[in-house]
Amino acid sequence: MKPVELFIRAHPEDVRSPPAARRKTLFQALFADMASSVMTLLIVAVVALSLPRIVQWAVINGVWTGDGAACRDAGGACWAFLRAKYRFILFGIYPPDQQWRPAFVIALVTGMTIWSMPRTHWTRATLLLWCATVVASLILMGGGILGLEPVPTGSWGGLPITLLLTILSLAVGFPLAVLLALGRRSRSPLTRALATGLIEIIRGLPLLSLLFIASVLLPIMLPDGVTIDNLFRALVALTLSAAAYLAEVVRGGLQSLPKGQGEAASALGLTRFQTLRVIVLPQAIRAVIPPLTNTAVVIVKNTSLVLVVGLFDLLSAGRASLADPDWPVPYAETYLMVALIYFAICFGISRYSLFLERHMVQGIRR
Amino acid sequence: MRGHARRANLQSWLPQAVTLALLAMVVAWLVGNTISNLASRGITIGFDFLGRVARFPISESVVSYAPTDSFAWAFAVGLANTLFLSAIVIVASTLLGFFLGLARRSGNPMASGLATAYVDATRNTPLVVQLLFWYAAVSYGLPHSASALNPLPGVFLTDRGLYVPRPVFGGQGILFLCIAVVVLAAASIAFRRRMSRPVIVAASLGLLVLGWWLTGMQLSLDHPALGRFNFMGGMTLTPEFVAVVLGLTLYSTAFTAEIIRGGIDAVPSGQWEAARALALPEKDLMRRIVLPQALRIIIPPMASQYINIVKNSTLGLVVGFPELNFVTATTINQTGQAIEGIVVLMAMFLTLSIGTSLLLDRYNRRVALVER
Numbered sequence: 001m002k003p004v005e006l007f008i009r010a011h012p013e014d015v016r017s018p019p020a021a022r023r024k025t026l027f028q029a030l031f032a033d034m035a036s037s038v039m040t041l042l043i044v045a046v047v048a049l050s051l052p053r054i055v056q057w058a059v060i061n062g063v064w065t066g067d068g069a070a071c072r073d074a075g076g077a078c079w080a081f082l083r084a085k086y087r088f089i090l091f092g093i094y095p096p097d098q099q100w101r102p103a104f105v106i107a108l109v110t111g112m113t114i115w116s117m118p119r120t121h122w123t124r125a126t127l128l129l130w131c132a133t134v135v136a137s138l139i140l141m142g143g144g145i146l147g148l149e150p151v152p153t154g155s156w157g158g159l160p161i162t163l164l165l166t167i168l169s170l171a172v173g174f175p176l177a178v179l180l181a182l183g184r185r186s187r188s189p190l191t192r193a194l195a196t197g198l199i200e201i202i203r204g205l206p207l208l209s210l211l212f213i214a215s216v217l218l219p220i221m222l223p224d225g226v227t228i229d230n231l232f233r234a235l236v237a238l239t240l241s242a243a244a245y246l247a248e249v250v251r252g253g254l255q256s257l258p259k260g261q262g263e264a265a266s267a268l269g270l271t272r273f274q275t276l277r278v279i280v281l282p283q284a285i286r287a288v289i290p291p292l293t294n295t296a297v298v299i300v301k302n303t304s305l306v307l308v309v310g311l312f313d314l315l316s317a318g319r320a321s322l323a324d325p326d327w328p329v330p331y332a333e334t335y336l337m338v339a340l341i342y343f344a345i346c347f348g349i350s351r352y353s354l355f356l357e358r359h360m361v362q363g364i365r366r
Numbered sequence: 367m368r369g370h371a372r373r374a375n376l377q378s379w380l381p382q383a384v385t386l387a388l389l390a391m392v393v394a395w396l397v398g399n400t401i402s403n404l405a406s407r408g409i410t411i412g413f414d415f416l417g418r419v420a421r422f423p424i425s426e427s428v429v430s431y432a433p434t435d436s437f438a439w440a441f442a443v444g445l446a447n448t449l450f451l452s453a454i455v456i457v458a459s460t461l462l463g464f465f466l467g468l469a470r471r472s473g474n475p476m477a478s479g480l481a482t483a484y485v486d487a488t489r490n491t492p493l494v495v496q497l498l499f500w501y502a503a504v505s506y507g508l509p510h511s512a513s514a515l516n517p518l519p520g521v522f523l524t525d526r527g528l529y530v531p532r533p534v535f536g537g538q539g540i541l542f543l544c545i546a547v548v549v550l551a552a553a554s555i556a557f558r559r560r561m562s563r564p565v566i567v568a569a570s571l572g573l574l575v576l577g578w579w580l581t582g583m584q585l586s587l588d589h590p591a592l593g594r595f596n597f598m599g600g601m602t603l604t605p606e607f608v609a610v611v612l613g614l615t616l617y618s619t620a621f622t623a624e625i626i627r628g629g630i631d632a633v634p635s636g637q638w639e640a641a642r643a644l645a646l647p648e649k650d651l652m653r654r655i656v657l658p659q660a661l662r663i664i665i666p667p668m669a670s671q672y673i674n675i676v677k678n679s680t681l682g683l684v685v686g687f688p689e690l691n692f693v694t695a696t697t698i699n700q701t702g703q704a705i706e707g708i709v710v711l712m713a714m715f716l717t718l719s720i721g722t723s724l725l726l727d728r729y730n731r732r733v734a735l736v737e738r
Binding site (some may be wrong): 322 | 382385386389396399400402403404408436469472473476477478486487489490491492493494495496498499503506545668678679680681683684691694695704705708711712713714716719720723724733
């Protein structure tokens with residue numbers, strides 16, 4: 001047999017730099033082919049037609065100070081309406097001299113949210129601080145103790161209601177969701193059937209129907225004489241809905257965990273509860289943070305539905321403020337303000353989720 | 367070994383039995399409370415109220431309804447309204463979402479930037495806010511009947527509604543429908559058998575035209591005309607319906623666009639590269655290589671998005687569109703039969719959503735990639 005000839009370089013070759021990527025100019029990107037050119041021209045045409053009118057309505061003819069008559073005369077955007085009504089939209093029919101309390105609640109919740117964002121702050125102390133925040137918010141809004149004037153829940157309204165409903169339904173719904181997810185994967189057929197049935201029924205119904213069912217059924221199903229707060233009924237419906245959707249997400253996370261984790265834990269002698277607490281749940285939840293934050297955004301948006309059961313949240317207060325006969329129904333400005341507040345909250349949550357994803361995946365990727 | 371197995375059995379059924387007993391106790395307590403509360407209000411439990419006369423008006427419906435019809439028919443009308451609204455929104459949002467998804471993926475920075483801005487803005491605002499905005503725009507922003515907007519010939523837009531010409535069919539309508547069904551069934555069988563497509567299309571069209579002529583069908587348009595106070599004739603779409611369709615379509619389009627974009631992105635890039643290496647034209651690349659594979663990934667989330675559209679249609683209640691939830695609420699208000707009304711409501715929605723989930727399951731199992 002002939003010896004195999006090997007080719008071995010005598011001298012190593014220099015590594016060349018990669019070829020420069022051809023950067024497309026803006027013109028090339030906009031008019032690359034026929035479809036792209038048509039799209040560009042169409043968009044330019046639409047913007048050219050509508051932008052001057054929007055600017056004229058919002059800025060040039062916009063009324064920044066004045067009253068309803070000035071708005072009617074000008075025919076432009078009635079920003080003066082927002083300046084006159086912003087306290088009603090933000091706080092509802094809360095007594096005006098006590099409105100520092102809901103404002104403080106909003107500031108408290110915002111501060112706690114910003115505090116909880118860095119991952120180094122994810123400790124048990126922060127959890128306790130959140131519990132204290134919820135209790136403090138309820139006390140501040142309700143009053144009756146610590147020298148605060150009592151305010152019935154029927155008078156609560158605006159942004160604090162939206163924030164409270166979101167936080168409470170998430171806080172109570174998430175542990176419930178973990179229980180439901182574990183129950184759906186349990187070995188005993190009864191627990192599995194119960195959990196599956198509950199999740200599928202709640203997810204199959206529209207939230208509006210759930211709110212309606214809660215507000216009609218709860219008074220009937222409880223003994224005569226026990227009165228249920230309207231806020232509490234809405235909270236039950238929102239919590240159940242949050243729990244069902246979060247349970248599906250957590251179940252996805254539990255399914256993604258390799259079985260070897262649980263087996264290794266039991267080989268080391270950990271009990272089922274310890275395995276869950278230390279090994280399974282942290283990994284499962286970390287794996288599904290993007291869908292969890294998506295569901296959190298949905299839960300924030302769902303709180304706007306409570307206007308059908310008579311609660312005064314941010315949107316309901318905005319809609320009620322339009323009923324003032326002194327002003328020419330500036331619906332666009334009001335709904336724009338309400339939409340901007342919701343957008344700020346929801347967009348913030350989605351951006352935060354992207355930030356988390358980037359930083360958490362780096363730990364897993366090797 | 368047998369002793370261990372028996373102990374395992376006891377361990378498994380004892381907690382289950384205890385849970386069942388506790389659950390039964392809680393349910394019995396709730397049911398007892400319900401019965402005593404209803405009895406003290408003089409309300410009997412039973413579904414015979416469905417046969418009684420409804421006596422409340424429904425402002426618009428796809429099928430004809432009068433307050434002298436029964437409660438059961440009122441429920442059917444509510445369901446028909448919900449399904450009609452959902453069908454229109456599903457079709458519109460799928461079509462628009464397809465184009466929006468493509469625009470977002472395109473290399474044109476203006477188109478993709480605008481599409482991204484639209485999707486972000488719509489998905490991060492509650493649907494109720496958007497619906498109330500569109501309802502206010504349709505009610506306050508549109509002119510009165512005297513100075514109606516006329517975007518297309520025969521179409522008028524006022525604050526009292528959208529008026530479009532109504533198609534009036536003359537001739538043997540049922541016979542023509544039977545002929546059309548037969549022709550379409552034959553065409554779909556021929557399609558499956560992979561016969562020549564242009565021949566199938568030409569033959570079906572020819573047969574349909576022949577059937578149209580044979581059954582003596584005529585199509586005329588009943589145009590809306592401005593009467594003294596309002597438009598007469600034609601088809602009226604109320605401001606509530608227009609607002610709900612507009613708001614719900616614009617909201618759902620953002621979600622369907624994301625689903626379609628995700629599906630197209632999930633097709634492996636090797637497919638694109640191979641097609642381009644074979645010099646396949648771009649439009650064939652989309653139509654014959656990418657989209658069929660993307661469809662498998664798109665259909666499950668799209669089906670749940672369709673269920674979401676059906677569930678979101680209940681928000682028509684907020685602007686006054688009489689869908690199923692509204693009819694149930696009015697019925698419960700009038701008769702006090704809360705439990706039965708809620709059972710009917712739950713049954714209808716759960717049938718829709720769980721039925722669609724089961725169908726989707728069967729479809730998924732059929733088209734799932736067979737892996738070893």
